[in-house]
Each structure stands twice: as C-alpha cells, then as structure tokens.
Amino acid sequence: MQRSEVSEQYKWKVSDIFPSDEAWETAFAALETKADLAQYRGKLGTAEGLLAFFAADEALASEAMRLYLYAHLKRDEDVRVTKYGAYVSKIFAFFTKFDAETAFVTPELTALPDEVLDAYLADPRFSAYDYRLSRIKASKKYTLSEREEVILAQAGEPLTTASLVFMMLDNAEVDFPEIEYNGKKVKLSHGLYSVIMSGKDREKRKEAYALYYSAYRKLLGTIATTYYGNVQKDIFYQRTRGYDSCLQMALFEEDVDESVYRNLVECVHAASPVMHRYIALRKQVMGYETQYMYDIYPSLVEDAELKLSYEEAYELCLKGLAPLGEEYLELFKKGRDEGWIDVCETEGKRSGAYSSGTYGMHPFVLLNYQKTTHDVFTIAHEMGHSLHTYYSNSNQPYAKADYKIFVAEVASTVNEVLLLKYLLKTTSDPKLKKYLLNYFMDMIRTTLFRQTQFAEFEEKAHAMAEAGEPLNKDNLSELYKSLNEAYYGPAIVHDENIAIEWARIPHFYTSFYVYKYATGITAALCIVDRILKEGAPAVEDYKNFLKGGSSTDPVSLLKLAGADLTGKAPFEAAMREFEDALNEFEAALGK
Numbered sequence: 001m002q003r004s005e006v007s008e009q010y011k012w013k014v015s016d017i018f019p020s021d022e023a024w025e026t027a028f029a030a031l032e033t034k035a036d037l038a039q040y041r042g043k044l045g046t047a048e049g050l051l052a053f054f055a056a057d058e059a060l061a062s063e064a065m066r067l068y069l070y071a072h073l074k075r076d077e078d079v080r081v082t083k084y085g086a087y088v089s090k091i092f093a094f095f096t097k098f099d100a101e102t103a104f105v106t107p108e109l110t111a112l113p114d115e116v117l118d119a120y121l122a123d124p125r126f127s128a129y130d131y132r133l134s135r136i137k138a139s140k141k142y143t144l145s146e147r148e149e150v151i152l153a154q155a156g157e158p159l160t161t162a163s164l165v166f167m168m169l170d171n172a173e174v175d176f177p178e179i180e181y182n183g184k185k186v187k188l189s190h191g192l193y194s195v196i197m198s199g200k201d202r203e204k205r206k207e208a209y210a211l212y213y214s215a216y217r218k219l220l221g222t223i224a225t226t227y228y229g230n231v232q233k234d235i236f237y238q239r240t241r242g243y244d245s246c247l248q249m250a251l252f253e254e255d256v257d258e259s260v261y262r263n264l265v266e267c268v269h270a271a272s273p274v275m276h277r278y279i280a281l282r283k284q285v286m287g288y289e290t291q292y293m294y295d296i297y298p299s300l301v302e303d304a305e306l307k308l309s310y311e312e313a314y315e316l317c318l319k320g321l322a323p324l325g326e327e328y329l330e331l332f333k334k335g336r337d338e339g340w341i342d343v344c345e346t347e348g349k350r351s352g353a354y355s356s357g358t359y360g361m362h363p364f365v366l367l368n369y370q371k372t373t374h375d376v377f378t379i380a381h382e383m384g385h386s387l388h389t390y391y392s393n394s395n396q397p398y399a400k401a402d403y404k405i406f407v408a409e410v411a412s413t414v415n416e417v418l419l420l421k422y423l424l425k426t427t428s429d430p431k432l433k434k435y436l437l438n439y440f441m442d443m444i445r446t447t448l449f450r451q452t453q454f455a456e457f458e459e460k461a462h463a464m465a466e467a468g469e470p471l472n473k474d475n476l477s478e479l480y481k482s483l484n485e486a487y488y489g490p491a492i493v494h495d496e497n498i499a500i501e502w503a504r505i506p507h508f509y510t511s512f513y514v515y516k517y518a519t520g521i522t523a524a525l526c527i528v529d530r531i532l533k534e535g536a537p538a539v540e541d542y543k544n545f546l547k548g549g550s551s552t553d554p555v556s557l558l559k560l561a562g563a564d565l566t567g568k569a570p571f572e573a574a575m576r577e578f579e580d581a582l583n584e585f586e587a588a589l590g591k
Contacts, residue, residue, distance in 0.1 A: 003077060003346045010310070012364050013339030014077075017070040021083075024070050028090065031063050035094070037101050044108045045116065047123060054129060057102065058398050064098065065358040067091050073356065073364055078348035096157065103146070103153040109136045110143040128397035131552055135255065142241040142252070152240070159236070162229035163509040169219060169226070170506060177211045179204075188212060191351070197297040209294035213497040216504055223503045224473040231465045234511050238466075246462040250512035254406045255553040260565045261455075264518055267571035268452040269486075274579045275449055276489030278441060281586065283491050291491060293484075293498045299442075304435035307371040310343055310379075317380045320419035323531050325539050331387055334362075340386065341365040353378050355385035355412075359398050363389045373439065380419045384412035388546050396549035405513070406554040409520030410527070411546060416443070417528045430588065437585040444578045447521045453487045455515035457502060462511070476502055523563040525577050526570040530562045538562065 003011075018024045037056060043049030071087035079085070109117070117137045120126045126133065144152070176188035179196075181204075186192065188211055196208040216223065234246040243249035251258055283291040285300045308316065314336055318329055335341055342349075345368035357363030363386035369375050388411035393401045420440055427433050457480055464479075465471055481499035488494070507514050527545075530538040538561075545561040555565055563570050 001344060001346050003349070006344045006346060010341075010343035011339070012073065012342040012366075014070060014073050014364075016339065017066060017073075017361060021074075024067065024087065027063065028067055028087075028094075031060065031067065031094065035060055035098065035101070037098075038104075041104045041108070044105065045112055047120065047125065050109075050120065051125060053105070054399070060098065062359055062398060064091060064094055066361065068095075069356060069358045069361065069364070073342075073366075076350035076366060077342070078346075079350055080348040099156070100150065100153045103150045106136060106139070106143050107146040107149045109133075110140045128399045131550060132399060139252075142243060144241070148240075152237075159233045162226050162233060165226050166223065166230075166506065166509050169223065170504065174215050174219060176215045179208055179211055188215075197294060198299075200298060200302065202295070205294040205297075206292070209292070209497060213500060216500055220473045220477075220500060220503055224471060224476055227461075227476070227502075227508060228465065228471040230509050230511070231462055231471060234462060235466055245466060247459055247512060254404055256406055256555055257566055260519060260555060261515060263565065263568050263571050264452055264515060264522070265456060267568055267575060268449060268518070270572075271449075271575035271578070272487065272489070274575065274582065275445065275487065276491065278445070278578075278582055279488050280491035281582070285589065290493060292493050292495065293488075296488075296492070299435060300438045301431060301435040304429075304431045306373040306376050306432075308376060309371065310369050313369075313376040313379055316376060317383070317415075317419060320380065320422035321415060322422075323418060323535070323539065324542075325536070328387065328543075331390060332383055335365065335383055335386060338362070341367060343367050343369050345370070353382050355382045355389065357386065357389040357393070359393050359401050363387075373435075377416050377419060380415040381412040384415035387411065391543065391546035392549035395547035396551060400551045401549045403549050403557075404554045406516050406519070407523075407545075407557060409517055410523050410558070413447075413521050413524035414527055414542070417524055418531070421528065421532065434585060434588045437581050437588065440581050441578060441585065444521065444574070444581075448518045448574060448578075449487060451514045451517040453483050454505065454507065455512070455518065457483055458508060458512055458514070473500075473503075519565055522570050522574045523558050523561070523565060525574045526563040527561045529573065529577075 018027065037053070037060065040049065040053040040056070044053060068088070068091045071084055071091055075081070075084035075088055077084075114137065117133060120133055121130055121137075143149070178185050179188045179192075180186075181192065181196070188208060193208055193212050196204055199205065231246075234249070238246045238249045241249065243252065247261070248258065251261060279291070279296070282296060282300060286295060288295060306313075306316075318332060321329060321332060340362055342365070349368065350366065351368060353365070353367050355363055355365050365382045365386055367375070367378065367382065369379075385408070388403065388408075392403050420436060420443075424433060424436050424440075427436070460479055460483075461471060461476065464475065469475070477496075477499040480502040481494055484498050484501070485494045502508065527538075527542055531542060542561045545557050548557040548560065551557075558565060565571075
C-alpha cells in the first residue's frame with residue numbers, strides 16, 4: 001500500500017511531538033542558540049554550580065531527544081523522503097557537538113576530592129543525580145584529563161570507521177548471486193535468505209545457503225581486517241583508560257558484575273547436552289540421514305501458523321498478558337487507541353519493528369504487521385518495550401529515567417513468554433500446541449544459546465588480540481567453527497560455510513552487546529515463572545522493576561523482580577524450561 005491509503009487509526013501520531021515540520025525547524029534553530037554548556041567549565045566544584053549545570057544539560061538534552069524522535073519517526077515512514085534524513089543528520093551533528101562541549105564534565109567531577117562527591121551524594125538536592133554521581137566516583141581511575149577526554153570524544157567518529165565499513169559492505173557491497181525463487185530469477189538478499197531458510201524446500205535452502213556464504217567468502221579477508229579494526233578500537237579504549245580487558249570495560253560501563261557473564265556462559269555449557277538432544281531430535285523428526293545447518297530453521301510442525309488480523313492479534317495479546325493486571329492492560333490498550341503504533345507495511349517504510357520514545361512523551365511503535373505467528377508476538381514484544389519506557393518515564397526524574405541496555409530486552413520478552421504460555425495452556429489443537437512448543441524451544445535456542453555462542457566468540461577474539469595475536473580470516477573461522485561444534489553437537493554437519501558465519505553478524509561491531517539478549521531472556525523466564533506462581537505480589541515487584549529506570553545498577557533492579565543473575569539459579573531454571581519444553585514436545589510426538 002501507499003501510506004495515503006492507510007486509515008488514520010493504523011498510523012502513529014507524530015504530531016503529538018511537533019504539530020508540523022515548521023515547528024520542528026523552529027525548535028531546532030532555538031536549540032542551537034541555547035547550546036552553551038561550556039560556560040559551566042570550572043564551576044562544578046560547588047553544589048550551586050553543579051546543580052545549574054545539570055538543569056541546563058537536561059533542558060538541552062531533553063529537547064534534542066524530542067527533536068530526534070520526531071525526525072527519525074518521520075524518516076522511517078518513508079525512507080525515500082530525503083528531507084527527514086537531513087533532519088536526522090542535523091540532530092546527529094548537534095549530538096556530536098554536544099558531546100565534545102561537555103567532555104570537561106567527567107574529568108572535572110572525578111578530579112574533585114571524594115569528600116566533595118560524598119557531600120553531593122548526601123545532599124537531598126542531588127537525589128535525582130545520586131546514581132550518576134556514584135558512577136562518576138567509581139570511574140575515577142578510568143577517567144583521563146580534560147584535554148585527553150576531549151581528544152577521545154573527538155576521536156569517537158573516526159574510530160567508528162570499522163563499523164561503518166562493515167555496514168557498507170554488508171548492505172551495499174556484498175554481491176549476492178541470483179537464485180530462482182517463485183519461478184523468477186532474483187538477486188539473493190538478507191531478507192530473501194531468511195525467507196528461504198525458514199521454508200519447506202530443502203534443496204532451495206541448500207542452494208541459498210551455498211550462494212549466500214559464497215558472497216561473503218569473496219570478501220572474507222576484507223571483513224576479517226575490518227573486524228580486527230573494530231577489536232583494535234576496543235583495545236585502544238581499554239588500554240588508554242586502564243581497564244584489565246575489553247570485557248571488563250564493557251561490563252563496568254553497564255555497571256554489571258562479571259559474575260553475571262560467567263554464570264551465563266557456564267550454565268549454557270552445562271546445558272549443552274540438552275541442546276544436542278534437541279538438534280538430534282530435529283534430525284529424526286525431519287527424517288534426514290545427514291543434517292546440515294540450513295536444516296535447523298524450518299518449524300518441525302507445518303501449517304499451524306496463527307493467521308490473525310491486527311485487531312484479533314491485539315485482543316489475543318491482552319488475554320495473554322492478563323496476569324500483569326488491569327493497570328498494565330489499560331496502558332496496553334492506550335497504545336492501540338491513542339496513536340502510539342504505526343501498523344501497516346507501506347511503500348518506502350522502514351522494515352522490521354521497534355519501540356522508540358523519550359522523556360515527557362508517550363512511546364511509539366513501528367510495525368509492519370502481517371498475519372503470521374511471529375508478528376502476533378511482535379506486538380507483545382514491542383509494547384513490552386514501550387510500557388517499560390512508559391513506567392520508567394512516569395516514575396523517575398529525567399536523570400534516572402533511561403534504563404540501561406542490559407535490561408532493555410526483559411520487559412519485551414516477559415510479554416512474549418506470557419503470551420506463549422497462555423496459548424499453550426488454552427489451545428485445544430494438538431498440532432498448534434506442538435507448533436508453539438517448537439516456537440518456544442527455538443526462541444530459547446536463538447536468544448539464549450546462540451547469543452551466548454556469539455558472546456563467547458567476541459570474548460575469545462578480543463582475548464586473542466589483547467594477547468598480541470592478529471585476527472585474520474583463518475583464526476576467526478577456526479574459532480567460530482569450534483564454538484559451533486560445542487554448541488550444536490554431533491547430530492549436525494559443521495561445514496566450512498558455517499565456519500564463516502561470524503563474518504555476517506552486524507552485532508559484533510557493537511562489542512559485548514549480544515550477551516544481553518541471553519541474560520534478558522533468562523531474567524524474563526524467571527520473572528514469568530514467579531508471576532504465574534505467586535500472582536499479585538510478584539506483579540507488584542515486576543512493576544517496581546519497570547519503574548526503576550536507572551535509579552540503581554541494572555542487576556539490582558532485576559533482583560527487585562526476583563531475578564538474581566549474580567547466582568546461577570535463574571540460568572539453571574531457564575535451561576530447565578528448555579528441557580521441559582523438549583520433554584513435552586517429545587511426549588506429544590509419542591516418543
């Protein structure tokens with residue numbers, strides 16, 4: 001469809017942010033004239049000076065984020081419209097200038113004696129900033145001089161070159177061959193590859209798998225050098241600031257204890273026999289003498305998709321999320337009824353789905369809804385993000401409202417798991433039940449096991465480079481293949497194509513990000529289990545987590561909801577969820 005053909009009830013109300021483009025342009029011009037935070041340099045050593053800076057900083061940052069939200073939502077309605085791409089570029093340029101202009105803040109604050117910082121922390125006027133100040137105090141040993149911090153801030157853009165090169169290679173330069181699909185010769189793409197991989201035609205999957213990786217193989221040396229450049233960027237920051245390792249740096253910046261990461265990896269390793277059993281079961285159910293990596297994507301249960309209209313899907317989500325209580329459901333309805341969601345796929349619209357928001361404004365959700373099971377769960381997932389944002393913004397001051405990425409996938413996954421468990425409990429269709437069990441197992445496989453595999457690859461690759469070993473296409477492929485063998489086991493062929501899968505993973509250019517997907521689903525499974533067993537008290541604890549923003553470290557916030565990731569219990573419970581689903585699926589098959 002064209003966007004003009006879509007009913008207004010299926011479009012988000014971007015006019016809630018700014019009533020018009022002219023209003024945006026006026027606000028942006030005003031922002032540029034107000035952007036003068038350098039005047040506070042040298043004044044942060046007094047409570048009055050620091051409070052004045054925080055007030056000015058928040059006013060500018062909140063207005064800039066409001067401008068960005070409007071610009072990127074309008075751009076994503078139709079990416080072919082260059083006007084809104086230019087708006088986004090303007091606000092990004094402002095953010096770069098803003099970062100450089102405020103580079104003095106952390107060095108100036110860390111240079112203050114501990115007793116001054118402690119006095120600020122004890123002062124009720126700083127209650128909105130206590131967590132930020134505590135993190136600044138903790139970061140003293142990793143903070144450089146003001147001049148050095150300015151240099152690092154200015155180096156930020158050139159040091160992202162490796163990431164930009166990979167994005168260009170992956171989105172524009174990888175020369176995918178043609179493949180015959182639906183009776184036509186078409187060029188293979190990321191999207192078409194995913195469609196073919198989840199399809200029933202095994203020969204077509206085999207062909208697409210070979211063609212897809214042949215394109216990456218031609219650029220493998222370049223991609224390896226690019227990835228090595230990204231790792232070297234991390235090592236530069238790690239050594240310049242004095243961290244023990246790149247992993248320690250990443251965990252410190254998120255305020256996450258290393259025990260969380262270690263618990264994840266150790267528990268996934270301990271559960272590998274169950275994953276190997278699942279992979280062997282797939283081989284048996286599909287009737288394959290030999291199973292390849294391109295065989296693990298299709299559902300083991302065919303023709304059991306949920307094919308619901310958007311309205312039906314939304315009502316189903318409301319039923320599945322009923323354990324979260326009436327308040328949560330009313331907010332969920334508000335998203336549908338008050339213009340938070342852009343529903344339909346239209347010409348030029350950005351693909352995929354996301355939730356986006358900023359302080360003082362309701363969140364927004366982009367969908368491209370189709371009548372598939374995946375898209376039903378996408379509604380629950382993205383509204384989970386949005387209501388997390390809503391609760392945090394409604395219950396925290398600006399300085400504490402923006403929750404950390406470490407917990408960003410928890411609320412979305414809680415919604416998905418609640419919906420899935422509702423469907424498993426209420427369906428009377430044995431085929432649909434098997435389909436949903438398979439869906440659940442693959443959710444855990446891809447989000448918990450696979451992302452931990454990715455995390456291990458990152459850690460080991462960084463450790464190799466930190467020890468002085470240059471990374472190249474051979475040692476990276478050898479490393480990845482060995483991990484694939486450990487994670488998937490002997491019931492599948494680990495060929496030379498899967499050995500180079502590392503070369504196509506964009507998340508590797510945001511280092512030590514992927515493990516958060518795995519900890520997110522672990523926490524979500526733990527929280528859902530408690531909600532379904534304990535009811536209202538567990539829901540109240542979960543809402544306190546949702547309201548927490550960044551009022552303290554993210555691991556402590558999860559403890560509020562009953563998920564203590566500093567111990568192994570939640571990880572072991574997540575593995576049992578996988579095994580229980582596997583046992584139930586085998587029983588349904590009569591095995």
